Amino acid sequence: MIEVRDVSKQFVLHNQGGVVIRVMQGASFTVQPGECVALTGASGAGKSTLMRMLYGNYRAASGSIRIGDVDLVQAEPREIIALRREVLGYVSQFLRVVPRVPTLQVVADPLRALGVAGQEAEAQARSLLARLNIPERLWDLSPTTFSGGEQQRVNIARGFAHPYPALLLDEPTASLDATNRAVVLDLIEAAKARGAAVVGIFHDAEARHRVCDREIDVTGFTPARAA
Numbered sequence: 654m655i656e657v658r659d660v661s662k663q664f665v666l667h668n669q670g671g672v673v674i675r676v677m678q679g680a681s682f683t684v685q686p687g688e689c690v691a692l693t694g695a696s697g698a699g700k701s702t703l704m705r706m707l708y709g710n711y712r713a714a715s716g717s718i719r720i721g722d723v724d725l726v727q728a729e730p731r732e733i734i735a736l737r738r739e740v741l742g743y744v745s746q747f748l749r750v751v752p753r754v755p756t757l758q759v760v761a762d763p764l765r766a767l768g769v770a771g772q773e774a775e776a777q778a779r780s781l782l783a784r785l786n787i788p789e790r791l792w793d794l795s796p797t798t799f800s801g802g803e804q805q806r807v808n809i810a811r812g813f814a815h816p817y818p819a820l821l822l823d824e825p826t827a828s829l830d831a832t833n834r835a836v837v838l839d840l841i842e843a844a845k846a847r848g849a850a851v852v853g854i855f856h857d858a859e860a861r862h863r864v865c866d867r868e869i870d871v872t873g874f875t876p877a878r879a880a
């Protein structure tokens with residue numbers, strides 16, 4: 654489902670004399686349907702950079718990143734947008750939403766974008782928000798003023814609303830209490846059980862051990878260490 658082949662990445666700091674920072678070289682791995690892979694490695698090793706390339710936010714300098722039938726390294730922006738709508742979900746650490754849009758709509762939006770009828774999309778959104786213990790009195794308010802943990806749970810509800818075949822998770826349990834953390838781990842396990850290919854960054858080692866089948870240490874892809 655996710656196939657990364659010989660990916661490299663460098664940053665050019667144009668406003669600092671054009672310094673070139675080589676961050677990644679020879680990154681190769683695959684993630685099968687139903688599998689969860691954790692990206693590990695010390696701070697600065699390149700976990701977030703790799704995640705951003707998997708989501709198409711950063712373009713790799715070379716190699717290929719196949720998700721479904723799209724190669725993100727070669728894809729046109731419209732192909733990446735379609736991939737994100739139908740195939741590739743992403744739960745980032747921080748919620749980014751249009752101000753004043755109510756929480757219920759924020760969570761239902763990805764389903765509406767896929768053509769799911771309004772009532773059905775809202776029912777799914779309600780069910781996820783309730784499961785993630787977001788109080789019903791907050792559903793008609795914008796999540797911009799919510800607490801860190803509430804915002805993270807809205808983000809998770811939004812990311813799990815559609816059964817994406819591929820799912821990227823950036824620290825999905827970071828600001829959560831034990832009860833909500835357990836709900837999120839259950840959601841990840843359910844996504845795997847229906848065949849989603851999942852890639853995540855989990856600093857929470859216990860969560861990582863529970864839901865991940867494999868760990869990939871991205872330090873092995875840093876240019877200094879690569880063969």
Ligand SMILES: Nc1ncnc2c1ncn2[C@@H]1O[C@H](COP(=O)(O)OP(=O)(O)OP(=O)(O)O)[C@@H](O)[C@H]1O
Nearest residue numbers: 664665674676694695696697698699700701702703
């Ligand atoms: N937009 C950018 N411009 C320049 N350098 C960048 C950029 N993004 C990342 N880097 C560099 O790439 C390297 C890897 O950073 P990255 O954020 O991917 O590491 P990480 O493993 O996710 O770290 P952490 O665990 O601290 O979040 C770092 O040296 C960083 O400075």
